[in-house]
Amino acid sequence: MTATTRTRLSPDERREQLLELGLRLFAGSSIDEISIDRLSEEAGISRGLLYHYFGSKQGFREAVVQRAADDLVAQTAPPEGDDPIAKLLASLTAYVDYVIANHQGYRSLVLAAAGGNEAVRAIYERARTRMIDRTFETPGVEALLVDTPRTRLVVRGWVAFVEDTVLTWCDDANGVTRDELVQIVTDALPALVGTAD
Amino acid sequence: MTATTRTRLSPDERREQLLELGLRLFAGSSIDEISIDRLSEEAGISRGLLYHYFGSKQGFREAVVQRAADDLVAQTAPPEGDDPIAKLLASLTAYVDYVIANHQGYRSLVLAAAGGNEAVRAIYERARTRMIDRTFETPGVEALLVDTPRTRLVVRGWVAFVEDTVLTWCDDANGVTRDELVQIVTDALPALVGTAD
DNA sequence: GGCGTTATTGAACGTTCGTCAATAGAGTGT
DNA sequence: ACACTCTATTGACGAACGTTCAATAACGCC
Numbered sequence: 001m002t003a004t005t006r007t008r009l010s011p012d013e014r015r016e017q018l019l020e021l022g023l024r025l026f027a028g029s030s031i032d033e034i035s036i037d038r039l040s041e042e043a044g045i046s047r048g049l050l051y052h053y054f055g056s057k058q059g060f061r062e063a064v065v066q067r068a069a070d071d072l073v074a075q076t077a078p079p080e081g082d083d084p085i086a087k088l089l090a091s092l093t094a095y096v097d098y099v100i101a102n103h104q105g106y107r108s109l110v111l112a113a114a115g116g117n118e119a120v121r122a123i124y125e126r127a128r129t130r131m132i133d134r135t136f137e138t139p140g141v142e143a144l145l146v147d148t149p150r151t152r153l154v155v156r157g158w159v160a161f162v163e164d165t166v167l168t169w170c171d172d173a174n175g176v177t178r179d180e181l182v183q184i185v186t187d188a189l190p191a192l193v194g195t196a197d
Numbered sequence: 198m199t200a201t202t203r204t205r206l207s208p209d210e211r212r213e214q215l216l217e218l219g220l221r222l223f224a225g226s227s228i229d230e231i232s233i234d235r236l237s238e239e240a241g242i243s244r245g246l247l248y249h250y251f252g253s254k255q256g257f258r259e260a261v262v263q264r265a266a267d268d269l270v271a272q273t274a275p276p277e278g279d280d281p282i283a284k285l286l287a288s289l290t291a292y293v294d295y296v297i298a299n300h301q302g303y304r305s306l307v308l309a310a311a312g313g314n315e316a317v318r319a320i321y322e323r324a325r326t327r328m329i330d331r332t333f334e335t336p337g338v339e340a341l342l343v344d345t346p347r348t349r350l351v352v353r354g355w356v357a358f359v360e361d362t363v364l365t366w367c368d369d370a371n372g373v374t375r376d377e378l379v380q381i382v383t384d385a386l387p388a389l390v391g392t393a394d
Numbered sequence: 395g396g397c398g399t400t401a402t403t404g405a406a407c408g409t410t411c412g413t414c415a416a417t418a419g420a421g422t423g424t
Numbered sequence: 425a426c427a428c429t430c431t432a433t434t435g436a437c438g439a440a441c442g443t444t445c446a447a448t449a450a451c452g453c454c
Contacts, residue, residue, distance in 0.1 A: 008401055008450045030312070032229075035441060046403045048444080057442065115227075115312010133272035154381065157362035163387075165350055165356030174346035184351065191388040192358075205419045205432055232410060243434045248412065 007023045007044075015053055018043060022064035027104040030111065031061045058119075065120050069127035072098065078134065084141040091135045092162070092186050096178065099166050107167060117130060128159060131193070152191050161188055204241075212250055215240060224301040227308065228258045246348035255316075258309070262317050265306045266324035269295060275331065281338040288332045289359070289383050293375065296363050304364060325356060342390060351389050358385055 009017070021043050025034055029159045047161035075098050078091040094158060100107050113124030132155065136145060145151055162185045169181050176184075206214070218240050222231055233254060237244045251257035272295050275288040296303050310321030329352065333342060342348055360381045366378050373381075 006402060006448095006450070011401080014401080030314070033314075036443090037441075047442085048404070049402055051443065052402075107206070111312060115308060117227075149373055150377070150381070153362055153365060153373060156365055157358045157385075160361030161354040161358040165354035168350060168353055174350070176350060178344055180347070184347070188354075188389055191391065192385055194388065203417090203419070204435055208432080211432080233412085234410075245410085245413085245435075246433055249433075252412095254411070 011053075014049070018045075018050065018053060018060075019034070019064060019067050022060065023068060023105060026064055026068070026108045026112070028108075030108070030115070031064070032057070033047075034090050058117070061116070062119055062123060065109065065116070065123050068105065069123055071102075072106070073127050073130055076131065082139055084136070084144055086136045087138055088135055088189065089186050090129075090183070093182050095131075095162070096166055096182050096185070099170060100178070103170050106109050107170075110163060110167070132159065144190065151193060155189070158189050161185070161192075198239070198349045208250075211242075211246070215242075215250060215257075217308065219257060220265060220302060223261055223265070223309070225305075227312070228261065229254070254312070258313070259316055259320060260311060261312070262306065262309050265302065266320055268299075269303070269306070270324050270327055273328065278361050279336055280332070281335045281341055284335055285332055285386065286379070286383050288309050288328075290379050292328075292359070293363055293379050293382070297368060297375070300367050304367075307360060308366065329356065341387065348390060352386070355386050355389050358382070358389075 014072050021039070022031070025039070025042070026032070036050060039060075039194065040050055043050075050057075050060060054063055076091060076094040078087045078094065081087055081090075109124070113121055145155070165185055169176060173181075218236070219228070222228070222236070222239070233244050233247060236257075237247055240247075247257060270322055273288060273291040273293050275284045275291065278287075308323070310318055342352070363378065363384055366373060370378075
């Protein structure tokens with residue numbers, strides 16, 4: 001009855017399978033609450049194989065976080081266009097919709113990024129930077145955002161505002177609609193930057 | 198040469214000693230990067246004693262976080278007064294100064310709260326709520342903040358904005374002065390709430 | 395159908411968390 | 425000073441976990 005037949009996949013397939021499993025388990029709990037035993041059992045492989053592919057548990061965690069971050073960046077790409085405000089609105093709408101759809105997974109990503117070690121935080125930080133840069137690398141944006149240390153500080157804080165607000169809203173919308181939420185986080189940027197001038 | 202003489206303290210003293218050690222080690226690294234072995238060795242006690250006082254490593258972590266949160270709340274008490282704006286400014290000034298002084302420890306607290314489990318997060322959440330409530334339980338505040346779901350959402354997001362901005366500033370002030378920082382985070386609240394109306 | 399490459403295994407090791415009966419320090423009464 | 429009690433404290437033990445590595449077997453190729 002014990003299915004002792006080992007299934008041999010190509011490295012790419014196996015890696016893919018393990019990463020997807022990681023994302024799935026990630027959604028429910030922090031990764032260091034899950035033992036390698038449980039991971040390998042759930043994947044139907046031996047403990048050793050996980051080490052063969054990711055070197056260590058930490059390596060596995062980093063790979064999964066990297067994958068989640070890439071997903072986020074890919075699925076929230078703003079449309080091509082010249083109007084900074086429109087781009088911002090589109091980008092935030094995509095972001096909000098992504099968080100709504102991947103609610104649990106996204107929360108885990110943020111938690112992992114916050115609580116993880118230096119390497120994990122760096123991965124998330126890079127994704128964040130990519131998203132911000134991409135939105136603001138638009139001709140004509142200088143009129144809205146003059147590049148000063150103060151503005152950079154405020155924009156970074158604004159990102160924290162957006163993340164926290166959207167996640168809180170996901171837990172309990174409390175009557176606030178999706179469109180209102182998008183409006184709130186979009187309007188917040190000019191409002192904050194305005195006070196900084 | 199081995200000082201095998203065990204020192205017997207009163208439960209309160211021992212508890213205090215261990216909590217202070219926890220705060221000290223906390224500042225440098227996350228608590229689950231430190232083994233009970235190292236903790237007990239540094240405290241000059243046996244492993245068993247730590248379990249006697251805190252039940253588990255998780256229990257110890259929670260106690261330390263609770264202590265850190267209490268410190269934060271205690272040291273940022275706003276002055277008695279009726280003017281909401283003045284109270285807000287005073288409270289934020291105290292908060293900024295606290296973070297400046299306890300930079301590392303405070304960062305660890307926030308990281309522990311973000312990355313920790315449900316119980317740890319709840320402890321920090323309570324402290325946060327206490328600080329917010331205390332600032333806004335002022336006669337006449339209704340003129341500034343009408344209590345709607347939308348406002349609550351924004352105020353919560355604003356707290357995230359403040360935390361992130363102050364911590365980022367601590368890492369690299371980039372020419373922004375302390376007073377400017379206080380001004381930024383203070384002005385941010387009316388700016389954000391204004392857009393929500 | 396045999397062969398070589400390499401994906402995969404499982405047992406073994408060191409470390410860390412957590413438990414518990416045994417031990418000894420400090421106050422108390424005589 | 426001494427014995428006695430209470431309980432703070434210990435240290436050895438077991439289970440669980442991360443990690444390593446030589447052995448194994450599945451698949452593509454000739």
